Amino acid sequence: MSAQLAKSRAARLRQAMEVAGVDVLIVPGDAWRSDYLRYAIDVTPMEGHMIACIGRDDTKRVFVANATEAARVSLEVPGSEVSWSVDPVENALRYVSVHCAGRSVALVAPQVASTKLASSLGGGGIEDATAWFDRLMVAKTSEEAEAVARATALADAGYAVFRKAARVGRREYEVIAEVEAWFRSQGCAENFVILASGGVEVRGMHPPGERRIAPGDLVTTELTPCVDGYYAQICRTLVIGAPSDMQLTAYAVFQEALQAGIAAVKPGATHGDIAFAQNKVFRQHGLGDYVTSAYTRVRGHGVGLYVDGVHVLEDVTLVLEPDMTLIVHPNTYHPSVGYMVLGDTVRVTQDGCEVLTRTSRELFSEPAHEPAMQE
Template identity: 30%
Template structure:
């Protein structure tokens, strides 16, 4: 993915903060809930511990491990200076020896001792740069929008494949393998996925060895990435005719999802969006279940490039802004039917939240 606009934004943010160097360090873990600093600045996913340095003249230097990854990074980022190193903290200390005001992003994800070495080298001259990295990552570009749309198309195609092949007796891990193959074949560069079925689920987990049965409620989160832009598709299906209670509870959660989408407008607080969804559940008699351990969040940002607005919770006082791409999902455990997934990936434009899916999620029936 082109990182030109993000890099320009990062240069401006660093200049406005009075910095003469900005550093981002990546573990290459690629957590879909967090931005990857090197990916944000270069558009290229590192395969090992890596870092970038944006100096006072705006020139980009990238330090990579293992050293054999230098050629790949040079092809991806031809305008940057790429160097293979064995010791990232030591190389950073050398590069930053003359810098007086430094912003650093990504230290919180490093192993403790490694982060401590970097902090020791620059502590008196550095500030936390994580928020600047997030702001740069959230720049709304045509490239990022196109990647998100393609990722959603991949997720929907994978889910349609699930509906076509899932059957009682199939193991969860077999179904997960099928979806991974589909996602990769369609162009996903990563695919985080949770999937499991049960008669009364208490959560959602990675696929296991359990054989699916008639009457199971199957919950799945398909989370593919295209050029570093993740999206998430939360869906629920049932093997055989659903109970009236499941139909009713799913419809209630669907109303909560729609209320959250309607509330997600530029300038609104993230907490307001969460409260609106919680209110729908409270009115249905499930107010006591709008908290841990019955649910985690009502949605969340999507790294590896940007994770704004963060977790959709009642205590997140952040502001919803145009260009944000995240998932809204009032999914949770209900005492009547177990764990149910409902929600949509959205993008915020001037009007509000626009679902990126071609059709809203519904309670799908397999083999009725």
């Protein structure tokens, strides 16, 4: 991440703390949910819990679970005071009790924190700062949006690798191993991925498994690489062999729904508007049952410092602003052919949106024969 971007985020955070009247902000994280910590102090936990106590005066106290983590964080977060113990949560709460008495203290993301830390809300005079901190992460600067655009370009290139790797006879994990190797060769060590292969029996996607790809399969994937700390995602479906008329007819509904969802992305619209636009297409085609939670999870979600941001669902009222980034994806089960996916990452503009994904929205096909053995 660029020094300028880190400086910009730190300045925005201090300003938000001032507006909220917060003197000390407690920011938890772990190796899976590191987005709040990365926004606040640009560090990713490697193991165990990490808790940062950030003062509005730019002081930084960081509590970690072992000496190795403490040494690393001391180097990666200049100007911070780092300490470690087997119970970093207790250490952080003791610090707040002793050093922050009489000051306004708030905790962000209790859902990410340990139970002990989350239970400190209210009872110890600690407020919940999640709503306004989430707003900071969603309302991106132009530099943050550009980082998402770079990640989207990598996702496009990664899907081209995926298509070539998805060959008859290969196990799902072998396909993803090739894709992961390629991402790492490009300097991208972090990529969230799920996929599926099969036919009408397939109801969703999963981590890569043992199943071998077979002729006639639908092969779906979500690739979500991370560039400069920011994620972007692509969702596509391919067929092993020539697509059937039924597969093409079904996929046309997904293409129509994606286009409708993207057309709804503009400043002032909500995530609910985007979901409704997509779902309306399925309902018009008699597929309304398949936009419910029984068959699909979300109709898209935010992208940025986390792989799965604010969800695109009909009851979500988040209002879009320029430079917000999200993926629109009408991914769901189709009763005639099985689970299909199609999704593009977009950036909200002043009067609509820019589609960052460049990969064709066609139903791709790859050869149904096994590759010839090489001598």
